[in-house]
Amino acid sequence: MLTKTINILLLFVLATLACAQNRDSVTGCIAGNVTMEFKPALLSGKEVRYYVWNKVRGVNKDPSFAKFEPRFSPQLEIYFNEEHQVQNRIFHIPEKPATLYLTDLRKSDQENYTLIISYFDYIGVPTEYIIDLQVQDVCFEKPKAVGKCAVSTCYTGENGVLKVLKTPSSTVQAVKGYKQVKVCDDKTSGSYSCCNTAGTCLVQVFQESM
Structure with missing residues (x-):
């Protein structure tokens, strides 16, 4: 009986591993x-x-x-x-x-x-x-260094009036699906918020020299 139980458990483990390898x-x-x-x-x-x-x-x-x-x-x-x-x-x-x-x-x-x-x-x-x-639902790409600039993209999905990008200067920009962020100097450096219609926001800090 114990041997049969062990064999069943072994088959279950092997099947689980095979599934994991194909997923x-x-x-x-x-x-x-x-x-x-x-x-x-x-x-x-x-x-x-x-x-x-x-x-x-x-x-x-x-x-x-x-x-x-x-x-x-x-x-x-x-x-x-x-x-x-x-x-x-x-x-x-x-x-x-x-x-x-x-x-x-x-x-x-x-x-x-x-x-x-x-x-x-x-x-x-x-x-x-x-x-x-x-x-x-909402995300920021990891910033990439392009010259002296930090470049990323804010994704919020389909067009909507409440989908916005908030800048360090407290300005709000409408986002139609996605919007590129490009920070090249100290004036535009700081925290940016990428927000969807549900009010979910992701914050990304951008600096001039990434």
């Missing part, structure tokens, strides 16, 4: 861009027939939204766009067949994405890889 998480800023790089362990010696991406959408709904068949077309096929809302926002490079680039992130993009791979001349369980995409 990743990615975080992006609302109105920004994100790269979803799926890294499935491909079957050795087998040619990929097609890649299919699924997104959780509820019961009795086809989760598939994109398909790539490398042998038949260099283009990514996107469908069910009315519900997935990814048309013109997803980019795909054939040289990196398992990677998707999603632009103009929306809160509705936050979900589990699954890549399913089918092979030629193979009957068995398809290869899968899952990415959990998290979309932050």
Whole structure:
């Protein structure tokens, strides 16, 4: 009985490890861009027939939204766009067949994405890889040094009257999705607040010499 229990626990641990190896998480800023790089362990010696991406959408709904068949077309096929809302926002490079680039992130993009791979001349369980995409409502990019300037971007999502950028001089600037911040002298150095419609703000300190 003890041996059987140990074997069951071992199988559970191995299954958990296998799941962890086939799953990743990615975080992006609302109105920004994100790269979803799926890294499935491909079957050795087998040619990929097609890649299919699924997104959780509820019961009795086809989760598939994109398909790539490398042998038949260099283009990514996107469908069910009315519900997935990814048309013109997803980019795909054939040289990196398992990677998707999603632009103009929306809160509705936050979900589990699954890549399913089918092979030629193979009957068995398809290869899968899952990415959990998290979309932050408001965020500041990490400042980058450009010459003597500190440059960043405030992301707040879609247009709205209450989405603002507050500067050290107490001025308030409207943010339409995103707004670049560029600090190049002491007069504009200090704390900037990036705020969304819910009043959530992130504070970033900018200095002339980053």
